[in-house]
Amino acid sequence: MAEPGRPAAPTAPTARGDIARRAAGSAAAGCILAGAVAVTLAVVAGPGPGFTGYVSEAGIAGSAHAATYRIGILALAGALLLIGVALPPGVWAATPALLATGAVFTAVSGAVTCSDGCPLPPFERATTADLVHGGASIAATAAVVFAMITLTVSGPAGPTVRRLAGGAAALALPLCATVGLAMLVIGRGPVVGVLERLILALAVLWGLSTATTLALCKESHAVGSFR
Helix, strand or coil: CCCCCCCCCCCHHHHHHHHHHHHHHHHHHHHHHHHHHHHHHHHHHCCCCHHHCCHHHHHCCCCCCHHHHHHHHHHHHHHHHHHHHHCCCCCCCHHHHHHHHHHHHHHHHHHCCCCCCCCCCCCCCCCHHHHHHHHHHHHHHHHHHHHHHHHHCCHHHCHHHHHHHHHHHHHHHHHHHHHHHHHHHCCCCHHHHHHHHHHHHHHHHHHHHHHHHHHHCCCCCCCCCCC
């Protein structure tokens, strides 16, 4: 029997669940690091036009670094799924669902490559593959940002995870709105290129910090939350 004022010790199933969630958080952090490094190497070493182009241009067919880029994207997709698994019980169900949706669209964007230059309307003529790739990339980003928002208001996630999500969402929303407007008004160029990279970097930093926080949590989810 637990002493008054002290929480009861976690049961064996609860303890096993906590260990599994921490392991998922650790795996997610590893996937994010590996994926981010792979994509960065492909972008830096690839034939793309620098900040005036899209990150996805590193994965076009025929690029010497296309395989590295796709592996990195798939690793990031896996990380989103693992973060959803690592979340504590009681978190709003929309959060892991949005993370899973983001993972699926991220994988699609990596599997369906765009043509040279990754053209997108309204200023460029796009192929069907370009539209599928671009649409999947946009949907993946939107799903991740909405997952941040839902996590912000999900109490069982704990204050640290909620603060990380809230801060990332507060930065991501205006960046996404700005890049969307820029694509419609001015099209491809350094403005869109820099904004795209900022959004992706923010998503990676949020994912890594959240996964690390979940992996390092030592307190049973049955009796408390993150500090």
